[in-house]
Amino acid sequence: MPAHTFHSSGPLKGTISVPGDKSISHRALMFASLAVGESTIEGLLEGEDVLATASAMRQLGADIERADNGTWRVHGAGVGSLIEPRQALDMGNSGTSTRLLMGLLASHGFSATFTGDASLSGRPMNRVIEPLSQMGASFEASSGGTLPLMLRGALPAVPITYRLPVASAQVKSAVLLAGLNTPGITRVIEPVATRDHTERMLARFGAELEIGEQDGERLISIRGEADLVPQHVVVPGDPSSAAFFIVAALIVPGSDITIRNVGMNVTRAGIVHALRQMGGDIEEIDPREVGGEPVADLRVRHSDLKGADIDPTLAPSMIDEFPVLFVAAALADGTTRTSGLEELRVKESDRLSAMAEALTLAGARVEEQEDGLIIHGTGGDPLPGTPAGTYVETKLDHRIAMSMGVAGLASRDGVSVDDTAPISTSFPTFMDLLAGATQ
Known part of the structure; x- marks a missing residue:
């Protein structure tokens, strides 16, 4: 120590x-893993949190490698074509990758177990368990809604309109990512605007995303069963x-x-x-x-x-x-x-x-x-x-x-x-x- x-x-x-940027690095790896074909990522943060995301996406079927010049190459599996991980997904200390991946897998028809270090295992996951359960996923979490937890995805998941009870880009992103493989339109209502990296990058990868207003609040809609297109991402x-x-x-x-x-x-x-x-x-x-x-x-x-x-x-x-x-x-x-x-x-x-x-x-x-x-x-x-x-x-x-x-x-x-x-x-x-x- x-x-x-x-x-x-x-x-x-x-x-x-x-x-x-850590937030953008996590998302670049995830979305590239969902696009069919090869994406490249420059400037990726190579900290432990982001490497935990890379490791998890490999277990889910993406081919991810780092070139000698520091560029990362990702061959994606495609939305809906992820595979069931053979062992628990160890998220280390990363709350972002845990909550986003829970969203992503909530609309895939298999089970996955999430684990993390002592610090991450004390952090609340109920805020994403709640909307993802409404979409049809089921969860077995440790007491207090913490890790380790097991998720069973729903196929097909049910599109919902979810109003965020707390300003959280991670909860917003989890619902939108669940919506990627959910037939129909999934909507998130944001009373207070939070970081919008998910929306910006999903649009670049070709998702059908609309951002509007409803009663003075931000309304984000995503059309499911998306086909994402490979990109070159500069972080x-x-x-x-x-x-x-x-x-x-x-x-x-x-x-x-x-x-x-x-x-x-x-x-x-x-x-x-x-x-x-x-x-x-x-x-x-x-x-x-x-x-x-x-x-x-x-x-x-x-x-x-x-x-x-x-x-x-x-x-x-x-x-x-x-x-x-x-x-x-x-x-x-x-x-x-x-x-x-x-x-x-x-x-x-x-x-x-x-x-x-x-x-x-x-x-x-x-x-x-x-x-x-x-x-x-x-x-x-x-x-x-x-x-x-x-x-x-x-x-x-x-x-x-x-x-x-x-x-x-x-x-x-x-x-x-x-x-x-x-x-x-x-x-x-x-x-x-x-x-x-x-x-």
């Missing part, structure tokens, strides 16, 4: 690239990974870095808007479109951040970035208030309590509320750091580990975390990139 101390650093300089840089370097540059004096090719999808880039609201100097250079997704190069310079009340409607577009936003808030001038973040309690860890404990240990002033944190900033002064012999508990959560690593860069005595191993689930090159940018 590799513990590590992150020390205060010199300014972050130069130009860096962050790994490919943009992950805004969730870029967020750690954006915040690091904002809080370390003298920093001026450029992060290349960052996905700027409006349903994902909330962290940029929130940090700008706090006074962050983040410039978008050469905004462009890559593979149906908006991207830009981001130039980020050290800024005197101010506390702010973060609009809860931003939450779905930056839900994974709140841990590192809390770090920025801890070094801002004044008080930052966040609310509407109950979803953070059921991530890889309870990220509200984990970050409240971690930042308090490092010397920040934090109040934990039911649905958010109130953070009183230092006004730009370094955090004291973790006392000698104490370690931040990362609770097997990659984003806690990386966020507190960033906090260490702007601390007096450094921040020690108990385990950096989870970082490789989403950002295997984090430590090397950080070392390179802060020399």
